Amino acid sequence: MEVTRVEQRAYIKIAVLHGRNDMECHSKFVEAFGNNAQPYRTVARWVGKFQKGRVSTSDEQPSGRPLSVRTDLACAVIEQLMDEDRRWTLLELERASGIEKRTTNALPCQL
Numbered sequence: 001m002e003v004t005r006v007e008q009r010a011y012i013k014i015a016v017l018h019g020r021n022d023m024e025c026h027s028k029f030v031e032a033f034g035n036n037a038q039p040y041r042t043v044a045r046w047v048g049k050f051q052k053g054r055v056s057t058s059d060e061q062p063s064g065r066p067l068s069v070r071t072d073l074a075c076a077v078i079e080q081l082m083d084e085d086r087r088w089t090l091l092e093l094e095r096a097s098g099i100e101k102r103t104t105n106a107l108p109c110q111l
Helices: 005-017 022-036 040-051 067-084 090-097 101-106
Strands: none
Touching (some): 005 022, 005 040, 067 090
16 A cells, blocks of 8 residues: 555654654654655654644745746747747757756747
């Protein structure tokens, strides 16, 4: 049976509420999941977060501008350049737009 990361974190949270430390939590993980148990450091990190008052078991939003905004902006810039001249190479687009070649290559917009 597959157990998600959020479910594993929920177990850690409950164990912390019961007063268990990181070693006890990890030993229970190893007992239950064997080789598929989370590494000790991961369990210890989450135990520490819950002991400091963290409530959520889900991942936090990363800081900075959302990826979709960056992608929309990059698409707009590249589309504008392509409207001027359709013969751009990826290297030329990178230099003209300031957007990395790997980003221009992976853009989902129709050019």
